[in-house]
Amino acid sequence: MIEPNSELIIDFELVRDNIKIIRDNLPTNCKIMGIIKSNAYGHDLEKTTQALDKVIDGYGVVRLEEALKIRESSLKPILAMQGVYSSEAYETLNKNNIWAVIHSVSQLPLAKQYKDKLVHWIKVNTGMNRLGIRLDDLDHFQLLFKDSNVLMTHLACADNPKDELNVMQFKNFDHAWNKVSKNMKRSILNSAGVFNFADQAYDWVRPGIAMYGGINFPGLKTAMTFRSQIISIQSLGKNERIGYGGRVKTNKPTKIAVVYCGYADGFPQTAIDGTSVIVNSHKSQIIGRVSMDLISIDITEIPDCKIGDWCELWSPDMSILENTQKNGLLSYELMTKMNQRVKRDYLNI
Numbered sequence: 001m002i003e004p005n006s007e008l009i010i011d012f013e014l015v016r017d018n019i020k021i022i023r024d025n026l027p028t029n030c031k032i033m034g035i036i037k038s039n040a041y042g043h044d045l046e047k048t049t050q051a052l053d054k055v056i057d058g059y060g061v062v063r064l065e066e067a068l069k070i071r072e073s074s075l076k077p078i079l080a081m082q083g084v085y086s087s088e089a090y091e092t093l094n095k096n097n098i099w100a101v102i103h104s105v106s107q108l109p110l111a112k113q114y115k116d117k118l119v120h121w122i123k124v125n126t127g128m129n130r131l132g133i134r135l136d137d138l139d140h141f142q143l144l145f146k147d148s149n150v151l152m153t154h155l156a157c158a159d160n161p162k163d164e165l166n167v168m169q170f171k172n173f174d175h176a177w178n179k180v181s182k183n184m185k186r187s188i189l190n191s192a193g194v195f196n197f198a199d200q201a202y203d204w205v206r207p208g209i210a211m212y213g214g215i216n217f218p219g220l221k222t223a224m225t226f227r228s229q230i231i232s233i234q235s236l237g238k239n240e241r242i243g244y245g246g247r248v249k250t251n252k253p254t255k256i257a258v259v260y261c262g263y264a265d266g267f268p269q270t271a272i273d274g275t276s277v278i279v280n281s282h283k284s285q286i287i288g289r290v291s292m293d294l295i296s297i298d299i300t301e302i303p304d305c306k307i308g309d310w311c312e313l314w315s316p317d318m319s320i321l322e323n324t325q326k327n328g329l330l331s332y333e334l335m336t337k338m339n340q341r342v343k344r345d346y347l348n349i
């Protein structure tokens, strides 16, 4: 075995497959704005843009610097989804043909100056009460009700279609729509929305996590493989304790493998016993508390397991959701928290 390291292997063919599933779920003319904020949810901003440029209609970022980075390599529309806040930033948008969200009255003076130069996405607050213009204030934005602009909102409960807040948000959005130019475009849905409310897709949808395979929908695959090697194997008897705090006590002879990866790589420290991993194509489980640099897994039932074998923490074959659902965590958070020290490999860019 050469010096081991934890690895993150990102397969963009899988991301493109996921996008195809998203597209198949949408009306034909609906455009996809792929959300690539936070370093493309940990998948590398620039490589993701390169890999998706032929299958996506535009990109949504949060920070201006993200927009500028990808403008060098893509001519597609780019939307700065949280807007900008200074005339310097507006000038930069203008120079680089980047679209901007306007979500607050306080941004109006600058937005007015650039109303004929930039595409604006007017974000209304329909009930999430995070960013967005209140319906009562929408009239102040008349100057921006132009055919080239987009009316948008964001759902708070798209992943829970039964929540009554969805009904209210759609109703409020219609209310806002009645006030603006009917030739404007509309955008409401994020990933969960695409799968739960495809009838509200309108002109643009804004999926992020679904592209990377971090939500449950038939066919979507986790596009990242997070793996590391086994560096030790222990054969324990009955009544032996494992790891910090001795959290686990064996109730039978147990074989454990120690994997060269821990919470400092990005595996969640709070993972409980029974959290699934894969070793040599077999399912195995975490046993004992996750350490900074090590994880113990139960290989009692796994044949021929040896030092140097790879353990997949999550992968296309072991959805990241198995981990997050078991541990009450978010795939978004795990994907964006992968540590820098994990070795990266990118396939099918």
Ligand SMILES: *Cc1c(COP(=O)(O)O)cnc(C)c1O
Binding pocket: 035, 037, 081, 154, 189, 190, 191, 192, 206, 207, 208, 209, 210
């Ligand atoms: C992050 C974000 C999205 C994408 O959300 P997913 O749940 O990852 O699909 C869409 N729209 C806005 C405004 C966002 O901030």
